[in-house]
Amino acid sequence: MLKGHQTWVFETKPTIIASAAIGGPYEAKGPLASDFDLLHGDIRLGQDSYEKAEQKLQEQACETAIKKAKMKKEDVQFLLSGDLINQIVPSSFSARTLSIPFLGLYGACSTSMEGLSLASLLIESKFAKNALVCVSSHNAASEKQYRYPTEYGSQKPPTAQWTVTGSGAALLSDQGEGPKVTASTIGRVIDMGLTDPFNMGAAMAPAAVDTLEAHFRDLDRDPSYYDLIATGDLGRVGHRIAGDLLKKHGLNIPEEILTDCGILIYNEDQPVVMAGGSGCGCCAVTTFGHFLNRMRKKELRKILVVATGALLSPMSFQQKESIPSVAHAVSIEI
């Protein structure tokens, strides 16, 4: 049901009956390692290309989630997945392997919550009984496409972020036990004219703030309603900007409940990580792994995840276009 301008409230409360998180070698060294279902030591996952490795990540995430729910893939009506690679081939190719009816998504790093919102909509409208959301990113595959070759020796500024190698999947159902999706706010595309692809946090922070404001306005809710509010991949730089911007806009979110997946996923002293994690996989593995695990342990009861995406392409950046951003917020409760 639509509430306010841009928020959906799910009355049937679609349930996340199972979720999975698969990670790579850098994620294994991070503080959330124990929340992953599977961690790979080899960034190629034994495949002959990074793109195939990303496909494998998605397949493993989907298969693990289905297995955890004690289901067969035939029980899942729709698969909604996305990633960052050109024409989202890792998603399409893993959907070929899984042979579940497939809807491909692209929302850059906001895809995880875009997918979760749409899957919830499918369940709410009774157009699906079970729907699977899967999102992935691969550090080397993204670097290759968006920036320089992985082995190229360039010095990254302290605002740069490290793309997460990982895939997260969530299986939603109209019945069963588990955390429930209660509402989601679809964000507008915000462009503050920033052009530096090595500073995505600053480009995406205004989108996160805009969506958060819309969420609390539409639902007439106070931020203290949530135990945790997490942005997707603003990193340390964007997180600080977003926090101050929220205060400036008069939305007071207590500092202890406002966090960011890009900060949580890596240790501060991990080399090359710089300002934190980014990529579709960042928000997906943190939410579908870490946060949902904490909810199942009843450490968290109500969370709001705001996945932020920078909608640039390697070409748009070269043509001196600015970086527009979008953010989608999903509220999960148990």
Added chain:
Amino acid sequence: MSIKKKKKLTPTQQEYQQFAQEREPKRPILKNCVKAFVVGGIICTFGQVLQMFFIKYFHFSQENAGNPATAVLIILTVLLTGLGVFDHIAQFAGAGTVIPITGFANTIASASIEHRTEGYVLGVGGNMFKLAGPVIVYGVFSAFVVTLVVISFRALGVM
């Protein structure tokens, strides 16, 4: 940022950019310069040692000894790139590894490795000079311009 670029931005955008800039960590320029100087200096000293080595033991002339010394540096860079170490050194050293021949060798090696999956012709062949290409194009072009200037000066009898 240039004034021209700033004019296109709305006041809100300008205000936000100012707001964001105040909260961003700055590039540690001085620290980077020192690191670049030290690492670049070490590489060049090593190059000099190589040059003297070739003069002393292989009887190269002072002028020709630069070539095998450069070749050794290129081979070492390519090896380190292939082993996945060079990018970590470069993150520390910055311009220190970019400016000497090591930077140039790394651009070619890294692009070749990266695009190996697309085949030897379109992948390696087509992308090898992806990053090095502009250096060659503008390097050759500026050499051409400089030559023209020198020739005209000579024709005028200045030099």
